[in-house]
Amino acid sequence: MTNQSNEAYVFPHRHLLGLKDYSAEDLLHILDQTDKFLEILNRPIPKIPTLRDKTIVNLFYEDSTRTRISFEMAQKRMGADVVNFSSSSSSVSKGESLKDTIRNIESMKIDMVVTRHPSPGAAHFLSRCVDAAILNAGDGAHEHPTQALLDMYSMRRKIGRIDGLKVVIIGDIMHSRVVRSNIIGLTRLGAEVTVCGPRTMMPLFVDELGVSVSYDLEACLEWCDVAMALRIQLERQEGGLFPSQREYHERFGIKKRHLREFPNFTIMHPGPVNRGVELESEVADHPRAIILDQVTNGLAVRMAVLYLLSGGKRM
Amino acid sequence: MAQLLLSSEDLDRTCQRLAHQFVEPFDDPGSLAIIGMQTRGVDIARRINGYIKQFFSVDVPMGVLDTTFYRDDFRTRMKMPSVQVTDIPFDLFGRDLVLVDDVLYTGRTVRSAMDALMSFGRPSSVRFCCMVDRGHRELPVTADYVGIYVPTHLNEEIRVETNEQDGREAVFVVRKKEEPEA
Numbered sequence: 001m002t003n004q005s006n007e008a009y010v011f012p013h014r015h016l017l018g019l020k021d022y023s024a025e026d027l028l029h030i031l032d033q034t035d036k037f038l039e040i041l042n043r044p045i046p047k048i049p050t051l052r053d054k055t056i057v058n059l060f061y062e063d064s065t066r067t068r069i070s071f072e073m074a075q076k077r078m079g080a081d082v083v084n085f086s087s088s089s090s091s092v093s094k095g096e097s098l099k100d101t102i103r104n105i106e107s108m109k110i111d112m113v114v115t116r117h118p119s120p121g122a123a124h125f126l127s128r129c130v131d132a133a134i135l136n137a138g139d140g141a142h143e144h145p146t147q148a149l150l151d152m153y154s155m156r157r158k159i160g161r162i163d164g165l166k167v168v169i170i171g172d173i174m175h176s177r178v179v180r181s182n183i184i185g186l187t188r189l190g191a192e193v194t195v196c197g198p199r200t201m202m203p204l205f206v207d208e209l210g211v212s213v214s215y216d217l218e219a220c221l222e223w224c225d226v227a228m229a230l231r232i233q234l235e236r237q238e239g240g241l242f243p244s245q246r247e248y249h250e251r252f253g254i255k256k257r258h259l260r261e262f263p264n265f266t267i268m269h270p271g272p273v274n275r276g277v278e279l280e281s282e283v284a285d286h287p288r289a290i291i292l293d294q295v296t297n298g299l300a301v302r303m304a305v306l307y308l309l310s311g312g313k314r315m
Numbered sequence: 316m317a318q319l320l321l322s323s324e325d326l327d328r329t330c331q332r333l334a335h336q337f338v339e340p341f342d343d344p345g346s347l348a349i350i351g352m353q354t355r356g357v358d359i360a361r362r363i364n365g366y367i368k369q370f371f372s373v374d375v376p377m378g379v380l381d382t383t384f385y386r387d388d389f390r391t392r393m394k395m396p397s398v399q400v401t402d403i404p405f406d407l408f409g410r411d412l413v414l415v416d417d418v419l420y421t422g423r424t425v426r427s428a429m430d431a432l433m434s435f436g437r438p439s440s441v442r443f444c445c446m447v448d449r450g451h452r453e454l455p456v457t458a459d460y461v462g463i464y465v466p467t468h469l470n471e472e473i474r475v476e477t478n479e480q481d482g483r484e485a486v487f488v489v490r491k492k493e494e495p496e497a
Contacts, residue, residue, distance in 0.1 A: 036401070048385065049384070
């Protein structure tokens with residue numbers, strides 16, 4: 001499934017707030033462009049000057065080492081000037097509001113903002129406060145669009161298609177922004193999605209998003225082409241949504257024997273993996289797991305998105 | 316209104332001539348490599364390379380280059396260019412490269428191509444070949460090999476058509492419509 005033949009297509013977006021605003025054609029265009037950026041990463045000098053006149057602020061109100069590093073590396077590989085902002089070491093700790101913070105930063109003549117915030121809708125709010133292009137790097141439990149794009153790209157690269165692909169997403173469905181963006185993107189491109197996890201972590205009415213719900217991991221693994229295990233956020237589990245990590249692993253962890261019993265599915269995980277919880281350690285290191293490919297693909301996807309949002313006069 | 320500059324036969328004959336010119340400077344063309352510039356430059360480069368193989372029994376390695384990332388005008392154009400494939404499957408070090416494009420106009424595409432090439436390594440030399448040189452340079456660039464030199468007006472454009480992209484082969488000069496006065 002490719003979009004490359006459509007020469008008349010013009011990418012219409014100024015921001016990436018969530019995949020909800022993106023059509024199937026937009027998503028395919030990003031995935032097609034990502035191929036070209038992956039090629040750059042394999043060059044002897046993997047650097048291009050495309051964003052050399054752009055200043056980008058990484059505005060992170062929540063810790064996120066790998067997403068921030070991935071964005072920062074993408075920006076630097078494209079020659080942008082990069083400023084990192086973290087709320088803990090800024091005036092936010094003195095009580096400054098999000099709106100005042102971003103307007104102050106914008107006064108320093110910035111072009112793009114990559115933002116992560118614990119509140120759903122923070123990226124949408126920022127897009128109404130400033131003129132800069134806004135990229136959502138995760139807003140609460142709402143959306144994490146670049147993670148979903150890199151997941152979709154990894155699936156297409158590994159299996160060759162998304163249309164008709166059977167994907168099961170396993171874990172804490174309720175609190176995951178990755179799931180939400182993935183459901184929107186995957187179903188829009190024609191994949192079948194099943195969510196699987198403890199009942200305490202399954203939101204009500206999730207089936208209204210166009211997915212099936214299952215509580216039987218092995219039935220899902222037998223059915224699927226791709227099994228995406230989500231990270232259990234151990235730091236958020238003090239509320240006791242499951243009795244113990246051991247019990248979670250027993251019921252919803254992918255184990256070595258599953259690889260033998262169900263020889264076809266590909267394993268994905270957004271990282272970092274809690275070994276022995278979502279995945280048995282040997283599963284995380286197995287050739288059928290494309291977890292490290294996801295990281296590389298994430299860099300290429302973010303370069304593609306930065307490129308597409310960085311310019312051109314809009315029609 | 317389109318005026319024919321090169322017919323299919325003319326284009327083919329020009330490619331044969333360029334194949335000879337590419338090889339002429341070398342006693343041993345073993346260091347020669349050809350890079351076609353997306354999109355129609357690639358088609359022309361393939362054609363020339365085919366003739367080099369036919370006339371001299373030499374396999375010259377060929378790559379494909381897209382210069383979009385290195386352009387200085389992509390953000391001022393109305394349409395964001397789609398990035399095309401770059402594929403250079405050999406080491407550039409020590410190579411004598413010939414860069415092939417369909418039309419030489421302002422010189423900005425060639426400049427960006429040379430920037431792009433340097434990301435892949437350090438060739439011994441880089442020469443430039445275009446099928447049509449239409450003048451109006453904005454940068455101090457000249458071609459080492461030219462298919463046809465055509466002085467043009469600014470309100471004309473050169474259209475190179477190839478079998479691979481357009482289903483037929485020819486080179487036309489086309490007069491653009493006059494803009495209505497505001």
